[in-house]
Amino acid sequence: MLSAQNSVSGTVTDNQNQPLTGVSVYAPELHKGTTTDENGKYELKNLPNGNLRLSFSYVGYSNQNKTIVKLIKENTLDITLVESILEMDEVVVSTPFNKLQSQNVMKIDHESIKTLQQKGTSTLIEGLATIPGVSQISTGTSIGKPVIRGLSGNRVLVYSQGVRIENQQFGDEHGLGLNDAGIESVEVIKGPASLLYGSDALGGVLYFNPEKFADAGSFKANFSQKYFTNTQGSNSSIGLKTSTDNWKFLARGSFNTHSDYKIADGDRVTNSRYNETDFKTGIGYSNSSFSSVLRYNYNKLDIGIPEEGIAGQSSSKDTQFPRQGIFNHLFSLNNVIFFENSKLDVDLGYISNDRSEFEDSNDAALRMKLNTFNYNAKYHFPKFGKIEAILGIQGMHQTNKNSGEEYLIPNATTNDFGVFGTANYEWNNSVLQAGLRFDNRNVTSEAHGILGEEGSFEALDRSFDSFNASLGYKTKLAEPLTLRLNVATGFRAPNLAELTSNGVHEGTNRYEIGNSNLKTEQNIQTDLNLEYKNSHFEFFVNGFYNHVNNYIYTSPTGDVLDNNDVFAYVQDNAKLFGGEAGLHFHPHPLDWLHFETSFETVTGKKDNDDYLPLIPANNWNNTLRTEFNIKNWFKEGYASLNVSSTFDQKNVSGFESASKGYTLVNLGFGGTVKLGKTAFDVNLNGNNLLDKKYIAHLSRLKTDGIPNIGRNIVLGVNFNL
Known part of the structure; x- marks a missing residue:
């Protein structure tokens, strides 16, 4: 492991060579980012040796994902972003090589929580159920269990903060137990992901x-x-x-409260x-x-x-x-x-x-x-x-x-x-x-x-083995x-x-x-x-x-x-x-x-x-x-x-x-x-x-x-x- 004081800087422009202000420049592995100034310029300091991956994103433009191979002390990376009216191309974290969606071997659905919230859904699982191929088994408005292509319960694995969620998910009335506040986005792998995640990622x-x-x-x-x-x-x-x-800190508190929901004729359940x-x-x-x-x-x-x-x-x-x-x-x-x-x-x-x-x-x-x-x-x-x-x-x-x-x-x-x-x-x-x-x-x-x-x-003592590819x-x-x-x-x-x-x-x-x-x-x-x-x-x-x-x-x-x-x-x-x-x-x-x-x-x-x-x-x-x-x-x-x-x-x-x-x-x-x-x-x-x-x-x-x-x-x- 080598110590370094490397930096990367550059200018972000559009395809008319005009500087873009407010472009997000983000290094995912360092959880570190900055935005471009009024001249389209940016700088990130105190970077490690080796390779560095940077993501450039701006509303109305296609995302770019760039890797600088073998950083030196001072690195220059100028970027030209191209206008795009359709969805942005996001970096996928849930697969091993962290490519952009368009570069990924598997088709992964990526949705920002902000987009799901704009649909007015009251819970996180309701929002997820608007993604094609995803549904929910619900008990009223409070409990929802995800279903991916017909498989649910312990056959669908849920990850938050890079950790698998374990909350007695075998039970019919055991919901996700996750709140959408403080979550940036969700990625959906439809199909067996046991290679990366082991048991319970069958669906x-x-x-x-x-x-x-x-x-x-x-x-x-x-x-x-x-x-x-x-x-x-x-x-x-x-x-x-x-x-x-070097240091970063965040905190978020949320409170949700709902009375009995009303059905179409006005009665409450x-x-x-x-x-x-x-x-x-x-x-x-x-x-x-x-x-x-x-x-x-x-x-x-x-x-x-x-x-x-x-x-x-x-x-x-x-x-x-x-x-x-x-x-x-x-x-x-x-x-x-x-x-x-x-x-x-x-x-x-x-x-x-x-x-x-x-x-x-x-x-x-x-x-x-x-x-x-x-x-x-x-x-x-x-x-x-x-x-x-x-x-x-x-x-x-x-x-x-x-x-x-x-x-x-x-x-x-x-x-x-x-x-x-x-x-x-x-x-x-x-x-x-x-x-x-x-x-x-x-x-x-x-x-x-x-x-x-x-x-x-x-008393029970069972052992289960599996090879997967x-x-x-x-x-x-x-x-x-x-x-x-x-x-x-x-x-x-x-x-x-x-x-x-x-x-x-x-x-x-x-x-x-x-x-x-x-x-x-x-x-x-x-x-x-x-x-x-x-x-x-x-x-x-x-x-x-x-x-x-x-x-x-x-x-x-x-x-x-x-x-x-x-x-x-x-x-x-x-x-x-x-x-x-x-x-x-x-x-x-x-x-x-x-x-x-x-x-x-x-x-x-x-x-x-x-x-x-x-x-x-x-x-x-x-x-x-x-x-x-x-x-x-x-x-x-x-x-x-x-x-x-x-x-x-x-x-x-x-x-x-x-x-x-x-x-x-x-x-x-x-x-x-x-x-x-x-x-x-x-x-x-x-x-x-x-x-x-x-x-x-x-x-x-x-x-x-x-x-x-x-x-x-x-x-x-x-x-x-």
Whole structure:
């Protein structure tokens, strides 16, 4: 490791050679950035030896990602940005080589949280469900579980602050436990990502990038407030951040509170109310040898469980019984150590998830404490010609402890260890990427209770091994036309609930019996992506075929225990197939007009051709959007009309019922208001504007005939103080 006091400077201009002011210049590995001055000039100091990657971004222009090979003491890098009316090309963090989206072998969806918030959704998962191929299993407006191409629960891995989220996600009524305040963007990997992430990434990954630190030498503070008419809900957030050349600090506090949501006829769904407190903070240090960032996220949830349907009408925000209380602590330490021509990434994480369920008093009937330590180290070898290579290890140590009267799962310890290697070879307009991985998971649990009685468990000691591989190819068939082809395997070890369950699971109204002999789920998926892009027209089509061996699901046994039907965990081979297609049209010379449309479909079947449960219905989404400025006082204005049509879902499993289709109309309006030296962002959204009464197929309140949320007007303001 060598010490250095290197710097890079330059000028950013447009293609008319005019300087651009306010361009963001960012070094992702150092969490360090600056902006260009009125002459388009920038400078970053105190940089490491070796290679440095810089990202240049500016609204209305294509992003550029540049790597300076082998920094010297003083480096000059001048950049010309080209105007682009369509989406910006973002750096993808969730894949190993951190390329721009357009350079990546895998098709990754990247959305800024600001864009999702402009759609007026009240929760993070609601916003994610607007991305093609992503849906949610919801319990009212408070609990949402992500679904990627028909796979959900433990088959979708969620990452935040570079750390995998572990929060008892096996449970039907266990939501994400993440707040969108303090999150910059999300990346969605659709398909097996076990090569990079190990067990539970069989169906895909949601990778949340935390908000960036302030530019070096600056101080920023902001306050945002939203109001939701339907739930009389409020969402408040305040944040501040500051940076020197080496040190950086940020903190953000948020509070969310909602009363019972109203359905289309004006009735409220009893006890669907919830309250959320969220706090995020981070401190970082970088010098010429390494970069280190420590982040902490505290999330407290108080969630009512709607069991009465539409009963007592109230706009109170105090939850009734039954309710959930969840305390989540997430610590992450992200480090990059720079050598002369290589680097080492080391990410450490600790999550404490304390989940209680209160049935009829403030004594927890069920209380589970899940403590998880995980680590992830990746060594980036020096570049060899056109080949980049990474070798990595990952692991997790997890304990589950019960302290309530009831036990859903036993006290248990889980240990994971994985080792992987991947390489990227680039030539002309083509890229080839391949990787191999081996994993072991060991699960041990304690015996509990009297065998044969509800809530009793036998001791368990199981070990699961898996080898996985991936191969991806990307090429430009013509200048605007890109082809991607990926084949990857993934795996998922059975979770504790599937192995050990013995009792009535709240909210499912059924007695579930686990199977200690379950095998590992193993899948292979083929993905094809075709993408066409020019300055006024974008088109994409994705197709996938996913075969899953030993797919785990519950099946009725025909028995009845404690007045509940008995369901047992069984396995069968399964297949899922479908895809997404969409286009974005920006007609010339109408620079202010955008039309976007997308269609998504997925079919899931067992090998005997019976349909899988919880498969989302087909959806067709259309958005007409205009962009405008009004003199000098209203900048970056937009207005949008969205029509989202969800089709009938008749392809259902044996214990599901079919669902009718519906069409929702949504309006959006917003921009930046400038009054003298004061500037603030404002957005106004009308969701389900026609007050359509509908029940989503993946709503867990569907069995009780309870509709989803009716009309909701959302007003939001954001002040940069």
